[in-house]
Amino acid sequence: MKAYVFPGQGAQFSGMGKDLYESSEKAKALFNKANEILGFDITKVMFEGSAEDLQQTNVTQPAIFLHSVILAMVQDNIHPDMVAGHSLGEFSALVVSGALSFEDGLKLVAQRADAMQKACEINPSTMAAVLRLEDEKVEEICKQISDELGEVLVAANYNCPGQLVISGSEKAIDEAVERMKNAGAKRALKLPVGGAFHSPLMEPAREQLASAIENTNFSKPSCPIYQNATASASTEVDEIKKNLIAQLTAPVKWTQSVQKMVTDGASSFTECGPGKVLQGLVNKIEPEVEVAGI
Template sequence: MKAYVFPGQGAQFSGMGKELYESNPKAKELFDKANQILGFNITDIMFEGTADELKQTKVTQPAVFLHSVILALTTEGFKPDMVAGHSLGEFSALVSNQTLNFEDGLKLVYQRALAMQKACEINPSTMAAILGLDDKVVEDVCSSIDEVVVAANYNCPGQLVISGSNKGIEIACEKMKEAGAKRALPLPVGGAFHSPLMEPARTELASAIENTAFNKPICPVYQNVNAQPSSDVDEIKKNLISQLTAPVRWTQSVQNMVNDGATEFIESGPGKVLQGLVKKIAPEVEVRSI
């Protein structure tokens, strides 16, 4: 069975999607439509922008979404048996399995980006990657700190990203090293994604999601919040709203997809980050890009 996976923020690069735009008339049409919906030419930034311009949350999220989704929608014979996306990538997954249409998916992603940007300004905060510790050790260290610090991204065995207040992350990095972490690296991000500090963004996005039409998907989506397959529209909505303040259970999602019959993981979007993670989680499966 084929599992299609979609990357999140951080996979962007200058020039992303340009070849697709120039070589595929349907792709060009969708990119041009996206410029109209957003009210600015995001394609200019995607194709020619600097790394700094691409790094702004309000640009990064729609840019990665557009590259991922348009690549999937214009690929001949695209027929997923199951889908999943890492954080932002969950929205790309939901367009690819027809739960959301292209326009609504893009509008939600842009609203999500703006809401997250605002939440970051309210609560200055950050994230850090912890390498070489068991998940349980990381969770225990986080809960021992008298600041907001939580496990945010379960990326693969031995790689967990934590999220929290600036002070909390600083203390946590020291404690993780003391506990035997190979590395504890603060990440160049604008805020504590997938933590309670994203609550203002979750509230704002909830009403947008509630007011968007969701359709019955053509295949299950394995959602970040619980790593379980879902084809139920109400459940998908509820999990999507919870996603901003809850951890991304990527390791568990991939394990569950393999247990449910996935033999090939195909990444749609910029970069190859997810292929690397899948290989570490399930070395026996095939991985490739579209």
Template sequence: MSKHAFVFPGQGAQFSGMGKNLYESNENAKQLFEQANDILGFRISEIMFTGTDEQLKQTNVTQPAVFLHSVIAYKTIGGASPDMVAGHSLGEFSALVANNTLSFEDALKLVSIRAGAMQKACDVAPSTMAAVLALDDVKVEEICAAVQAETGEVVVAANYNCPGQLVISGSVKGIEIACDRMKAAGAKRALVLPVGGAFHSPLMAPAREELAAAIQNTHFNEPSCPVYQNVVARAVSSAAEIKTNLIDQLTGAVKWTQSVQAMVADGATQFTEVGPGKVLQGLILKIDKTVQVTGVS
């Protein structure tokens, strides 16, 4: 029996004007945006609708903005009934609202805490990420391990986005050395990304502690359908395990390729990306060309 998966984007999908159409055309959406403004203590809706790219790039804005666009768009879909959900990094919080594990309010508060904690971790040590194209995953992992062993610098595989597209994360020096070696090993490109820090690496350990405390103090319901979580790349249906995996995600890899493959293996034939942009639709088709993909924004 074919199954319908709903997936939610992460940081990087933001754009000026995001969510404005929802606010102006749907009364329920407008109320949720206003509720979010109250919870966050600033008018994030105005930054989303009219802010500059620079304003939208600030982590404390980006993460709640992408979350809000995704979740509010999801809540305006009539009769949405996913058989399974997943989210890319930050998108996992949106997925957990869609499968009723978290309330809108609690998830937004956690996203805000996560964003603030990650920003503080970024400020502690210079760190970054880089996209590696057209090099085998195993080779990328080998080079990261070798650089770490030889230099003591932090370099790890962070985002398995699709076959031939892997993002590495670590110290600025470690990433520079690793990029040179990736290119020497045959990578088409090894490009440092314009991000504030080394997300999904051990350098996020200080943020992990702060987020863990907040998650442990938040009520999680048993999910209405499985969530395929980034760090384990398989179906999870236990609230307790969801909490653990959500905490581990900050310092662990986003196994998006493996998650999509697991969803397909478990019967998913249709994927709907909900939120800003179309990044996940493109990645999913690179992972499996046999599935149907659509988007809701």
């Protein structure tokens, strides 16, 4: 069975999508439609902007979504048996599986970016990557620090065995980086992000996005989508919406999602979008499956 996976924030690069725009009339039309929907020329930023320009949340999230979805839409032979997306990538997966229209997916992504930016301003916070430390140990240290300081600190991204991202207040993250190293982590380093994504500190964004999701038309997808919040297959619209709303404050269970997809029959994973991050993660989670990019 063929699984298609879609990347999240961090996969962006200067010039992304330009080759698609120049080589396909269908892609060009979709990019131009995106400029109209967003109300600004995102293609100019994607094709000509600096790395710094692309790091702005209101640009990054729609840019990665557009690159992933348009790349999929110009292919002749995409027939996934199952799909999944890492964080933001879940919206790309929903469009490609037919659960959301291109237009509605883009509007939701833009609203998500706006909601997350506002939440970051309300609660100054950050994230850190922890390498080569058991998940259980990372979770234990997070709970200890959270209890001691009375601050939010949680496991946010289960990316692959030995790579976990934590999320929380600046104070808690600073303390965690030192303790993770002392506990034997190969590396523990703060990430250049604007907030504590996939943590309770994103509650204001969850509330804002929940309203937008509830007012958007979803359809039954053409194949199961393995959602971040549950790491299990969803095909029912109400369940998909509920999990999508939960995603902002819940951890990204990527390791568990890939494992469940393989258990359910996935023998190949194709990454659709900028970069090769997910190919590397899938390789580390399930080394025996085929991985490729488009």
